[in-house]
Amino acid sequence: MSDEQSQSEATEEMDELAVLKEKCAELENGWKRALADYDNLKKDLAREKQDLRRSTVEDLCLQLLPVLDNFDQAVRFQPKNLGDAEKNWLAGILHVRSGLEDLFKTFGAEPFCEVGDPFDPHICDAAGERSDATVADQTIVEVAQRGWKIGDKVLRPAKVIVNNVTSD
Amino acid sequence: MSKILGIDLGTTNSCMAVIEGGQPKVLENKEGARTTPSMVAVTKNGERLAGASAKRQAVTNPKDTLFSIKRLIGRRFNDAEVKRDQETMPYEIFQKGEGVGVKMGNEEYTPEQISAMILQKLKVDAEERIGEKITEAVITVPAYFDDAQRQATKVAGEIAGLDVKRIINEPTAAALAYGFDKKVGQQIIVYDLGGGTFDVSVLDVSEDTVEVKSTNGDTHLGGDDFDRAIIDWIIAEFKSQEGIDLGQDALALQRIKDAAEKAKIELSTAQQTEINQPFITSGAEGPKHLILTLTRSKLEELVDDLATKTLEPVRAALKDSGLDKSEIEEIIMVGGMTRMPLIQKKVEEFFGKKPHVGVNPDEVVALGAAVQAGVLGGEVKDVLLLDVTPLSLGLETLGGVMTKLIERNTTIPTSKEQIFSTAADNQNTVEIHVLQGERPMATDNKTLGRFILSGLPPAPRGVPQVEVKFDIDANGILNVSATDKASGKSQKITITASTGLSDEEIERMKKEAEENAAEDEKKKEKIEHQNLAETMIYTSEKMLKDAEGKISAEERKDVEDKIEALKDVKDGDDHEAIKKAADELTESAQKVGAKMYQGGEGAPGADAGTPPFQGGDGGGSAQEKTDEKVVDADFEEKSGEAGSGSDGKEV
Helix, strand or coil, X not given: CHHHHHHHHHHHHHHHHHHHHHHHXXXXXXHHHHHHHHHHHHHHHHHHXXXXXXXXXXXXHHHHHHXXXXXXXXXXXXXXXXXXXXXXXXXXXXXXXXXXXXXHHHCCEEEECCCCCECCCCCEEEEEEECCCCCCCCEEEEEEECEEEECCEEEECEEEEEECCCCC | CCXXXXXXXXXXXXXXXXXXXXXXXXXXXXXXXXXEECEEEECCCCCEEECHHHHHCHHHCHHHEEECHHHCCCCCCCCHHXXXXXHHCCCCEEEECCEEEEXXXXXXXXXXXXXXXXXXXHHHHHHHHHCXXXXXXXXXXXXXXXXXXXXXXXXXXXXXXXXXXXXXXXXXXXXXXXXXXXXXXXXXXXXXXXXXXXXXXXXXXCCCCEEEEEEEEXXXXXXXXXXXXXXXXXXXXXXXHHCCCHHHCHHHHHHHHHHHXXXXXXXXXXXXXXXXXXXXXXXXXXXXXXXXXXXXXXXXXXXHHHHHHCHHHHHHHHHHHCCCHHHCCEEEEECHHHHCHHHHHHHHHHHCCCCECXXXXXXXXXXXXXXXXXXXXXXXXXXXXXXXXXXXXXXXXXXXXXXEEECCXXXXXXXXXXXXXXXXXXXXXXXXXXXXXXCCEHHHCEEEEEEEEECCCCCCCCCCCEEEEEEECCCCCEEEEEEXXXXXXXXXXXXXXXXXXXXXXXXXXXXXXXXXHHHHHHHHHHHHHHHHHHHHHHHHHHHHHHCCCCCCHXXXXXXXXXXXXXXXXXXXXXXXXXXXXXXHHHHXXXXXXXXXXXXXCCCCCCCCCXXXXXXXXCCHHHHHHCCCCCEEECCCCCCCCCCCCCCCCCC
């Protein structure tokens, strides 16, 4: 009788041991995963910090670009028949404008889009169209606002008028 | 196991999200944008475009640029909506069997095929973002979509190469994003004011489903109409000022549109904004500038009709649901326009409770679709839930201040150590007074426990290193221990109730901390200044002792006078005076210190080598030994002698 008893006790203990071993393996796995997740989180954070720095610069550029655009507008509307004094003053204003443009370059931003370029809707926004048969179809005939990019990323698409030659 | 993509396929814009790390996250498209215009086009050169690129050439290519296809998908050709679109859309819509066909670039397509092109772009961009293939999706549709429209949307997904696991209602997705599917037995209103359409839905949350009890809306009312109101005002103002109609100038109109949208957004937070567009056009006398001020109240005046108009469908939806507005427990806002304070105010006034705007209203539907996708994909399974400690934990230090060791909302289990030191020379016991709360002063917080560590070997104040460790286990049990590094002596205490406060108590403590923040700050500052002053006095007096015989009588007197001057003001309220006296003492003391170096005898003692002015921290030598910030603890002598600077509190 005691043999049977001790046998069943032994089986119970073996079962319990098996359960505990499984639980132990599960906990160890969970712990390792948590540590690994933490490690990966640290790596992700480092990456995010870099991304944040980059996107802050991009946001800043985007906010400042309209100021440069307005300078360009001002130049576009410059009065004719300027006297020497006015011309000199204007030259100074244009130097201020250059300084601002240089600032963008230090951020790594570059303008793109010129009259004559083929219209590419991936990087240019068509604000309007004209029809001129003497000019190549689907090319840019006027740049209302220059486009800007940082590296390969388009910061702001150019705003252009497209030559859309219509057959009628 | 691949991820299931959650997609909000909107009339004007689409958005996509997946579950990442147990949380729904919006995925940016290839261009880096979080939403994608629901537009498709074929250029003159035969190139097919989808998304922002299609939008950008829409002006020059209206016949072959398709948008608002959602208005047509799954409909019969004889539907009133189709007739209306036929009249207003620049692209060709015709009958195809019982349903609708559209023309793009000389080819005929069904609306499903067009929607598939948008879905295809989203799929490809998503795959690039997450670096794995996507074959399955959950797509949202308006609650009023009938079977044919739902089926057509599913077909669009299939054409795009997506196995659509589920089509769910947009308002339901919004509720999922907020976790309101857990609010069993509650009634929820979803107020969705998007770019071109307005939808309102009444939801009933039951044990296993979220049921849509009724829907209503206006399919041609949205943010575009609000923008239009501002644009019209700008054009009218300029015309009355300058006599020129800017609406006729394509480029000027572009600038005005951008400026109007920008102004609308700014006025959601500011009370007024400048519309500043110099050189907008030229007149007979030269260039003209568009300079206007738009106030929030003027904007609200311009759009009040539109905002009020949204309440009609709300009333109708309530009526159809058989509910009274008082029976609505939660209101969810969806769509960018709901950021406008006027809209939120109207909704709050109508229901008598604040609507929920916490989740980004442009993204909430996509996020909800991702949540559903996560449940279907088995990603939102039994995750080990972790608690946080609801209030900060720390101990009392010099001056009756609470020094926090573990900030509130820290996930547990966790542990944190910090080195403390003594406040008086030869202090041989330290009392650890464990506190919980957010106020800077110890007495304003809750005492969790106290204990004493005794037997510290005699040493000057600031020299001993007592490491205090706070350890909270997964059950919220806090163990605080203090160990003297020199003698190895250690003492500890176990506190079981550190997370046992009720929600109300926690909220009350947080609120009190906020309300008293300014006053508490002042008190704390005063104590910090006093501590600073006392440290300075102590180190200067010590230095004078060490400088015996090495400096002249005048130099000694100078420092002694400055010490007296500081002693006079340190207990008062005049921070400026304390700082000034401390600065003057520093100056004099440093002169003496420098002289002692020149004497060539080497640093007389551990402390004299360091500048006496150490800020609020303990003695310089202790700081050099460890990297951790050393803080003077308000430790009292067991014998009952008041420690220097302490307020004589009894143990």
